[in-house]
Amino acid sequence: MHRTMLELPVRQPGPLDRRDARSKLAALLVFLVVISTARSAFPETAAALALLLAAACVWARLPLAAALRRAAVVVPFTLFFVLVCWMAGEPGRGLALAVKSYLSCLAVWLVIATTPLPALLRGFESFGAPRFLLMVAQFVYRYLFVISEEARQMAQAALARGGTARAAFRLLGFRAAAGALAVLFARSYGRAGEVHRAMLARGFRGRLRCLDAPRFRPADAAFLAAASLVPVLARLAAERLA
């Protein structure tokens, strides 16, 4: 048994885990609208929303440092736009874009980390997202583990014969490394075919069915109301104070 970098931290479920996925997705949507449309007094608004997200992380019993680190995954993607804005003489706009992206990613991570994937996908489905697309998303997630497992086994085989990926690249060059990558994809493709056959063998007809139907409780409605209202109020307060 091993864990991969794709996985979320092991932890005790917090209060946010108990909320219906639809209420979390709707609240997330409100948050994203609030932050993306913030124009005036942006530093103050961003600070208020960042504090709000940090408090939500603590409330949800998520490791704050890990959350901040993981949200940084979006930074490289925004660097290009920051650079373009900076070259166009608008460094402030570029910085605001980077901060908005980072905080949006943090909010998304907060929802993902507290919602099992099937529940999340069901939430999207109830909002009208195409079922086929959601099924593809579920399998992409599952196959990421398959590919990482194949890669891990190949790396272990290399280590067992006294090699490392870096050493192999240095000694054998790009061609050998590309070959190893091709083998990885071929093995993963083969495994994906097997998984599909196993699904067909158990009567799969193109739709993944779930064991538990989601229930929207009064507590979910109360959470949605509060989680939608607080970012709006935080932004209004920040704009008024500035």
Next chain:
Amino acid sequence: MAAALVEVRGLRFRYPDGTQALNGIDFSLEAGESVALFGANGSGKTTFVMHLNGLLAGEGSINVCGLAVESGNLETIRGKVGLVFQDADSQLFMPTVLEDVAFGLLNRGMEPAKAADRARSALQAVGMSAAADRAPYHLSAGEKKRVALAGILAMDPEILVLDEPTTFLDPPGQRTLADLLRGLSQAKMVITHNVRFAQAVCDRAVFFERGKIAAHGPVEEMIARFDWDFVTEPTKFARR
């Protein structure tokens, strides 16, 4: 005499790369019978069982429970033939063990609550109740094997097909599995290199050789005829 559960006549199959995997298979399986499938690696055993529920389609005729294996009957036939794959990782794709075991039941249209109960019972039968809420990819290889078996047992098929069921199982696990299988009334086909397991579970054996069934008969007879066991003289490797 009652009709055979599985009736295969003249089955041939060639993979797209040109490998002739099956070269005229004739086979039948009666209700309640347990058959071991012996043969060297690459002799066509797995390819053969993949034909029984239409995962592969070759030339020849296959009838399962009186139904021809063809596209119109596949849904029914796949409910009757429970196939436990050689590599359990291929079979476990849902986020949790319980959901994976219930996968086939939900596909059949069973109510979620009833499917969950059946899935829990199947997990209990293989001694994996405690893993119900775990992610399948976090289980050990032996645990995955047991969960994969539970996924098939939950569907209560008429024919159980197990491809190398003892791989990754420790001896107590193999013993438990043999006891479990002996207690099931379904007809069974077991692909295995483990002759002791075959002796414990199966009534007869067929021996595959280069895509054909070279012989069939009692398990002991097949083992003796093809020298299909790993036996050394005890003194040969004894410490001096």
